[in-house]
Amino acid sequence: GQQVMQIPQYQHVQEGEDFTTYCNSSTTLSNIQWYKQRPGGHPVFLIQLVKSGEVKKQKRLTFQFGEAKKNSSLHITATQTTDVGTYFCAGQGGGSNYKLTFGKGTLLTVNP
Amino acid sequence: GAVVSQHPSWVICKSGTSVKIECRSLDFQATTMFWYRQFPKQSLMLMATSNEGSKATYEQGVEKDKFLINHASLTLSTLTVTSAHPEDSSFYICSARDWQGGDTGELFFGEGSRLTVL
Numbered sequence: 558g559q560q561v562m563q564i565p566q567y568q569h570v571q572e573g574e575d576f577t578t579y580c581n582s583s584t585t586l587s588n589i590q591w592y593k594q595r596p597g598g599h600p601v602f603l604i605q606l607v608k609s610g611e612v613k614k615q616k617r618l619t620f621q622f623g624e625a626k627k628n629s630s631l632h633i634t635a636t637q638t639t640d641v642g643t644y645f646c647a648g649q650g651g652g653s654n655y656k657l658t659f660g661k662g663t664l665l666t667v668n669p
Numbered sequence: 670g671a672v673v674s675q676h677p678s679w680v681i682c683k684s685g686t687s688v689k690i691e692c693r694s695l696d697f698q699a700t701t702m703f704w705y706r707q708f709p710k711q712s713l714m715l716m717a718t719s720n721e722g723s724k725a726t727y728e729q730g731v732e733k734d735k736f737l738i739n740h741a742s743l744t745l746s747t748l749t750v751t752s753a754h755p756e757d758s759s760f761y762i763c764s765a766r767d768w769q770g771g772d773t774g775e776l777f778f779g780e781g782s783r784l785t786v787l
Binding site: 592599659662 | 711713729764774775778779
């Protein structure tokens with residue numbers, strides 16, 4: 558079945574440093590989504606990428622979808638303590654199957 | 670955005686008892702809801718897709734007789750963990766898409782229910 562691998566599993570940075578998490582799917586995706594889960598909370602939708610090579614920005618967050626629609630990345634510029642949490646990518650396969658397969662997530666901690 | 674409410678947030682039960690978790694879409698109709706399970710510091714594993722008015726679709730390896738799903742209305746899905754055992758202790762989260770609200774593909778998650786089986 559479809560697998561989505563995400564690295565790194567953990568990342569600790571100093572406030573102000575940049576952060577990147579990467580996702581790679583075993584199959585071509587119709588779209589990929591990114592979620593953030595704060596400690597003790599539930600996942601919250603950040604963005605969806607659909608087009609090959611797509612790049613989207615949300616303030617300090619930059620999301621990319623690979624040309625082959627099998628990989629994606631999330632880059633945070635100048636991290637802040639409010640960025641702490643686990644970032645999950647979730648890939649959706651093609652066809653009418655709307656099932657999302659989540660990566661294992663990257664736990665980001667920020668040292669003030 | 671759309672709101673999904675889940676209840677209870679926490680539940681502790683004795684081994685062998687059954688526990689029901691409710692998932693409600695508060696401001697939209699959800700013909701399909703998804704139930705996930707999350708172990709500490711791990712990813713979300715899809716357990717089943719709950720379909721209003723029909724049987725749920727379970728993922729491979731998920732026991733349908735142990736995790737009973739009922740989706741009796743367009744705004745409510747329930748997950749019942751039957752004869753719970755300590756290994757069932759986990760964080761259960763439901764989610765739904767707002768198909769009618771101009772579906773963006775976004776999954777709206779409930780707050781989650783942390784089950785502890787003693």
